Amino acid sequence: MHQTPRADPRRSTGQDLATDPTEAPTAPVATTAPDAPAPSADGRRADTTVRAPGVAAPVTPVPREEWRLSAEVTGFTTLTLEAEPGTTIAVVGPNGAGKTTLLRALLGLTPRAHAGLRLGGLDVTARPPHRRGVAWVPQDGALFPHLSALANTAYGLRAHGVSRAEARRGAREWLDRLGVGHLAHRKPHQVSGGQAQRIALARALAARPRLLLLDEPLAALDQTTRAQVRHTLRRHLDGFGGVCLIVTHDPVEAVSLADRVLVLAAGRALQDASPAEVARNPRSPWVARMLGRNAWPGTFGSDGLKPADGGRLLVAGALPDGAEALAVIAPEAVSVHRERPGGSPRNVWRGTVAEITSLGSRLRVLITSDEAPDLVAEITPQAAAELALADGAPVWTSVKATEVTVVPL
Numbered sequence: 292m293h294q295t296p297r298a299d300p301r302r303s304t305g306q307d308l309a310t311d312p313t314e315a316p317t318a319p320v321a322t323t324a325p326d327a328p329a330p331s332a333d334g335r336r337a338d339t340t341v342r343a344p345g346v347a348a349p350v351t352p353v354p355r356e357e358w359r360l361s362a363e364v365t366g367f368t369t370l371t372l373e374a375e376p377g378t379t380i381a382v383v384g385p386n387g388a389g390k391t392t393l394l395r396a397l398l399g400l401t402p403r404a405h406a407g408l409r410l411g412g413l414d415v416t417a418r419p420p421h422r423r424g425v426a427w428v429p430q431d432g433a434l435f436p437h438l439s440a441l442a443n444t445a446y447g448l449r450a451h452g453v454s455r456a457e458a459r460r461g462a463r464e465w466l467d468r469l470g471v472g473h474l475a476h477r478k479p480h481q482v483s484g485g486q487a488q489r490i491a492l493a494r495a496l497a498a499r500p501r502l503l504l505l506d507e508p509l510a511a512l513d514q515t516t517r518a519q520v521r522h523t524l525r526r527h528l529d530g531f532g533g534v535c536l537i538v539t540h541d542p543v544e545a546v547s548l549a550d551r552v553l554v555l556a557a558g559r560a561l562q563d564a565s566p567a568e569v570a571r572n573p574r575s576p577w578v579a580r581m582l583g584r585n586a587w588p589g590t591f592g593s594d595g596l597k598p599a600d601g602g603r604l605l606v607a608g609a610l611p612d613g614a615e616a617l618a619v620i621a622p623e624a625v626s627v628h629r630e631r632p633g634g635s636p637r638n639v640w641r642g643t644v645a646e647i648t649s650l651g652s653r654l655r656v657l658i659t660s661d662e663a664p665d666l667v668a669e670i671t672p673q674a675a676a677e678l679a680l681a682d683g684a685p686v687w688t689s690v691k692a693t694e695v696t697v698v699p700l
């Protein structure tokens with residue numbers, strides 16, 4: 292699992308964009324904070340020089356700006372949140388847990404919770420939403436209805452004082468990156484929900500915030516587009532020097548994008564740990580069901596995926612040699628045996644039962660192995676009884692190649 296906050300020298304400063312026409316009817320805006328240098332047109336490069344259109348970015352990388360997050364939230368959602376620059380946190384929890392309230396509190400957009408907020412060394416608590424250096428992509432995207440996709444995306448850059456031509460070029464790049472460049476001149480009502488979401492994401496990323504808040508950013512996208520946009524988002528987050536909070540109900544999104552998973556329940560933090568830790572030791576049945584996936588990062592080779600924690604994993608389909616990917620395996624897809632299973636080619640490992648916990652009417656069995664990373668299987672109590680499973684019991688596990696979801700990293 293890619294836990295470590297990512298270091299990338301190529302990045303520029305963050306700046307603000309906070310939009311919610313419903314709660315901020317006086318034209319949601321992005322303006323330049325006095326302490327913020329102008330951004331580059333390229334979201335992945337640290338460059339505080341405004342360039343003429345068509346002029347290539349300087350090759351000399353300059354150190355990226357880094358924005359540590361420190362938040363003390365009180366109200367319906369009550370928690371303390373500290374995160375190093377470059378950390379991506381998946382915010383998960385059942386409906387009504389307070390996920391959106393947390394994001395709105397960080398923006399200063401709700402009376403239901405208050406956030407004391409420091410970004411980098413700067414206390415932005417007293418600032419209005421649009422001066423905090425926070426970008427927010429709400430569930431509905433909240434695009435300006437009267438502006439084209441291009442103008443929506445260029446808005447944040449323009450508000451930084453970037454020239455019109457430069458802002459449009461930067462906006463065009465982000466729209467292209469997210470696969471909606473061909474819609475640049477359409478208004479929001481002329482695009483589909485999924486396209487609008489990608490435009491909203493381009494607008495937020497183009498604004499280079501110090502804190503990025505994404506409320507189910509991939510929810511309206513079909514499976515193929517979702518994989519593409521997730522990949523783009525991941526690449527961007529790799530070079531992002533701020534903190535990103537992503538509200539999601541998609542476990543694959545959580546384990547593939549996030550360094551940490553913050554589980555909320557009734558406005559409180561139930562768990563805040565790495566995806567691997569939350570998957571291994573979920574603190575509630577809800578978390579177990581939502582995120583209880585096995586997630587193995589690894590590198591592709593000629594004979595499948597080589598997990599970083601050892602072993603080999605056969606998967607259906609292939610990525611180029613050397614490609615990094617995350618293999619996601621649902622615990623229900625893991626078969627547990629007392630004898631070595633035969634049959635068609637599949638992933639088979641010898642292991643030992645390390646822990647058995649109940650999950651509603653099912654059991655979760657943690658199996659450790661010298662041949663593969665830790666694996667969680669979910670089986671019925673009846674199956675566990677038939678296999679005479681107990682802590683320390685020697686077992687075999689198997690997973691069909693077709694049951695492994697591969698997420699390119």
Ligand SMILES: Nc1ncnc2c1ncn2[C@@H]1O[C@H](COP(=O)(O)OP(=O)(O)OP(=O)(O)O)[C@@H](O)[C@H]1O
Pocket residue numbers: 367384385386387388389390391392393403
């Ligand atoms: N404006 C409001 N006035 C009163 N109660 C509200 C308001 N907005 C949200 N709530 C309540 O606050 C709680 C938390 O809501 P919130 O939208 O933060 O949850 P969530 O975790 O984002 O849920 P979901 O997954 O459904 O989006 C819920 O019980 C909700 O009904």
